[in-house]
Amino acid sequence: MDILNKDLLIIDDEENMRHMLTALLTKSGYRIDEAADGSEGLEKVRQKQYDFILCDLKMPNMDGMAFLREAGTYLDATTVIVMSAYGSIDTAIDAMKQGAYDYISKPFKSDEVCLALKKAEEREKLKRENFQLRERLKSIEAHCNFANMIGKSSAMQAIFRLSEKVAQYDTTVLVTGESGTGKELIARGIHFKSDRSQEPFIAVNCGGIPETLLESEFFGYRKGAFTGADRNKKGLFEEADGGTLFLDEIGELPRALQVKFLRVLQENEVRPIGASKTRKVNVRILAATSKNLEAEVQEGRFRQDLFYRLNVMPLRLPPLRERPEDIPLLCRHFIRRFNENLKENIEGISPEAMSILIRHKWPGNVRELENMIERAVILTDGAILSAEHFSLETGHLPEEDLFESLFEGYSLKAAQKILEKNLITKALSATGGNRTKATQLLEISHPSLLTKIKAYDISL
Numbered sequence: 001m002d003i004l005n006k007d008l009l010i011i012d013d014e015e016n017m018r019h020m021l022t023a024l025l026t027k028s029g030y031r032i033d034e035a036a037d038g039s040e041g042l043e044k045v046r047q048k049q050y051d052f053i054l055c056d057l058k059m060p061n062m063d064g065m066a067f068l069r070e071a072g073t074y075l076d077a078t079t080v081i082v083m084s085a086y087g088s089i090d091t092a093i094d095a096m097k098q099g100a101y102d103y104i105s106k107p108f109k110s111d112e113v114c115l116a117l118k119k120a121e122e123r124e125k126l127k128r129e130n131f132q133l134r135e136r137l138k139s140i141e142a143h144c145n146f147a148n149m150i151g152k153s154s155a156m157q158a159i160f161r162l163s164e165k166v167a168q169y170d171t172t173v174l175v176t177g178e179s180g181t182g183k184e185l186i187a188r189g190i191h192f193k194s195d196r197s198q199e200p201f202i203a204v205n206c207g208g209i210p211e212t213l214l215e216s217e218f219f220g221y222r223k224g225a226f227t228g229a230d231r232n233k234k235g236l237f238e239e240a241d242g243g244t245l246f247l248d249e250i251g252e253l254p255r256a257l258q259v260k261f262l263r264v265l266q267e268n269e270v271r272p273i274g275a276s277k278t279r280k281v282n283v284r285i286l287a288a289t290s291k292n293l294e295a296e297v298q299e300g301r302f303r304q305d306l307f308y309r310l311n312v313m314p315l316r317l318p319p320l321r322e323r324p325e326d327i328p329l330l331c332r333h334f335i336r337r338f339n340e341n342l343k344e345n346i347e348g349i350s351p352e353a354m355s356i357l358i359r360h361k362w363p364g365n366v367r368e369l370e371n372m373i374e375r376a377v378i379l380t381d382g383a384i385l386s387a388e389h390f391s392l393e394t395g396h397l398p399e400e401d402l403f404e405s406l407f408e409g410y411s412l413k414a415a416q417k418i419l420e421k422n423l424i425t426k427a428l429s430a431t432g433g434n435r436t437k438a439t440q441l442l443e444i445s446h447p448s449l450l451t452k453i454k455a456y457d458i459s460l
């Protein structure tokens with residue numbers, strides 16, 4: 001355990017005790033300060049933040065309890081261990097109520113101090129990890145709103161509006177769409193915009209659980225329900241109680257279980273395997289499927305009554321090829337994300353590469369685009385992702401699509417800059433960096449080319 005660079009304050013009126021502790025703990029790697037009573041200790045904590053404080057309780061002037069009271073918020077990031085005289089355990093407990101973390105009784109062996117500090121150090125580490133996890137969770141939650149689900153196409157805009165509305169109710173939503181279109185992302189968005197946002201969001205892939213385990217996974221079991229059931233186990237419906245259960249690939253649910261799901265949806269209660277009674281649950285169900293559930297109903301593989309119960313509010317996410325106007329926006333979004341994650345500085349995508357991305361059919365939808373951008377960001381050495389970084393077929397692009405992909409808004413000036421920069425880069429690349437030949441292709445003067453190369457920071 002790394003205890004170097006930890007600041008520790010010893011507050012004790014007995015000089016011998018201070019010296020003994022200082023000698024012992026300096027050897028263990030702590031940086032020590034000393035104070036002879038509570039008020040001296042108070043002065044020290046006002047000037048410096050300590051990781052640990054060893055504080056005697058019985059002292060003249062200001063005693064340990066008074067010190068704890070006075071120091072108050074100065075000790076928010078400090079772990080205090082009090083030292084109490086043998087037999088004064090009640091005072092030690094009072095001190096812990098006042099914010100001390102632990103106590104040791106005097107007289108103590110040096111091992112006891114070291115052990116108490118080691119325990120405190122472990123607690124510090126857990127506190128730090130807990131803080132980091134909370135921060136990570138916050139950033140994940142911030143990620144999970146419609147603002148982070150990108151789409152300017154009218155189809156996506158309509159979905160965002162509908163999701164915003166439906167989030168406010170407990171309505172069951174059935175999200176349909178091909179794999180990778182964002183079904184889980186929209187479900188998370190609906191949950192985090194709902195009143196249940198502080199409660200659990202549990203996502204489960206119904207096709208990913210072996211059929212024999214499905215019932216116990218969803219409904220849980222009671223101890224002794226079957227061989228190996230050596231304790232009570234909550235099922236997913238109970239785990240999600242108060243929150244949202246996202247049932248991905250609901251079409252994969254075997255018929256035998258479909259009827260049990262219908263009962264949960266209708267009665268809001270579950271019966272764990274081996275339980276004699278049912279339990280009420282308050283779960284919002286969001287379901288998704290990449291199958292055509294209506295066809296599954298026709299074929300007799302999916303119960304019609306469950307389909308109707310799930311399909312209260314259908315949400316169809318269109319495949320990416322039906323909304324190419326979202327591609328440039330998604331590219332920028334992913335480039336920003338991967339720049340951050342991979343510590344890169346990619347500025348954009350060449351027009352030629354963008355035309356290829358817009359023409360591609362994207363069978364894996366947004367997930368495929370996301371993966372492709374990540375790979376290109378890793379592969380490129382420059383600031384612009386170009387066609388060679390995407391292993392896709394090249395082809396021609398309808399003019400309006402290319403136009404849409406390059407320019408947003410109405411500024412002629414901005415569009416001119418993008419166009420000039422791209423054409424100059426293309427001409428220089430076609431002429432192997434020969435500026436004289438590039439000026440001929442571009443039909444501009446040599447000085448003009450040089451000025452623009454500098455202005456647009458073009459490197460070849």
Ligand SMILES: Nc1ncnc2c1ncn2[C@@H]1O[C@H](COP(=O)(O)OP(=O)(O)OP(=O)(O)O)[C@@H](O)[C@H]1O
Nearest residue numbers: 148149150151178179180181182183184185366367
């Ligand atoms: N509109 C969008 N904006 C930003 N990212 C998106 C969008 N749609 C999908 N993604 C991203 O694409 C990936 C796939 O999305 P998601 O897992 O939600 O798809 P899915 O439809 O649930 O896929 P599957 O059916 O395979 O489970 C995720 O990384 C998600 O963040």
